[in-house]
Amino acid sequence: MPKSKRNRPVTLSKTKKKGREHKENVVNAIRESVEKYDSVYVFTFENMRNLKFKEFRDQLKSSSRFFLGSNKVMQVALGRSVADEIRPGLHKISKLLRGDSGLCFTSLPKEEVERLFNEYEDYDFARTGSIATEKVELNEGPLDQFTHEMEPFLRKQGMPVRLNKGVVELVSDFIVCEEGKPLSPEAARILVCIKCQNLILACIVICGDTLNFET
Template sequence: MPRSKRAKVVPGSKVTKGTDRKEKLIQKTRAACAQHRYVYLLDLENCRSSFLLSLRQRLRPSQLIYGNNKLLQVALGNGPQDELKEGISRISKQLKYEKCLLFTDLPESEVKRHFAEFQPADFAKAGSVALSTVTLAEGPEALQNWPHSMETQFRQLGLPTILKNGAIHLLGNYTVCTEGEALTPAAAQLLKKLDVKTTRFKVNIEDMWTNPDPLENEGSGGGDEGEEEGDDEELEEAE
């Protein structure tokens, strides 16, 4: 008799691994909340895991925690009845979409300075707003650094191109994107092929909570680097 699909056994190691990872994130968040003076609720724009990891390095010994929002809410509490510390549930309730938490002893002015100084450029995604207007001039100069084999790809993305003497020629001036306007999927792909970065990673402070009785810091307080990287498993880097 064929074995029922419902009788499929889930290896216990997988369940344990997932449970341990969730519990580790909860405990790490609670420890950071108890240790630091301030908790900042941050909104992330155009985020990639590599940018987030670089920002963590820059902010140490502060702790930047990104993870499953529901687990972070469990760690901090969802209301006065179960909040970790008085008033922290106000932050917890706002954990939605691309949000993360910064646990630090730095005042708001210092945190804003770090965020203003760290805004790496990146390839824009479809639907994002272009930071500048990108125009390609008629002739062979605009695409002279690309092999003739890419001519078909450029044409498929909307560029009016033709091959002449083994070089790609643009048949007229072409505006790939306009500052302040949303990028089409074709424009986003074209900018990436042209190696043009028109967007930036940005972090905005949405709220702040002050810890009335933080524990004394011992050591760096930065946590284990391997654990920090593990917390980013749900941060999917855009293609």
């Protein structure tokens, strides 16, 4: 009888080594960027989706490089104190890496960087678990955007609806989602039905510094 896969020993040494090598590669890449680019910025983000951020990153590919991931690894790369920072002042940048944040190394002027970040917002249908960016409430009365075939589906999502002479009608006001709260699966489906899109990517620069230090 063949051995059960469940009982086979699994070594983690290769996995650990790969993880360590990846971290070292990130540290080295960040330190190379310190030498290559003129400035570094710390930015925060909300509701990150890889595809949308990739589009933004590709837009700046020729002049900038972005780093996301472990804040601790990025802090190690820059230096977490005056004693181990790789350039004067970078430990101050390091301390700002908290929560959902990243690094942007660039040779663009400060005004251009701030403009690009401030302008880059994207909207799409929010997914289950996403944080609602606004309150969405439907008022009592006819819902002309829905055909009568949609009534059972809407009722299944928790909406207080009925058919009135073939028209879908909301029998009382209904709150789909509250600002700042996670979306339920039902709320996400309703938002798609009413074609209500939420902000899915917003990047905000919180600090920047020049890398043209005298040595």
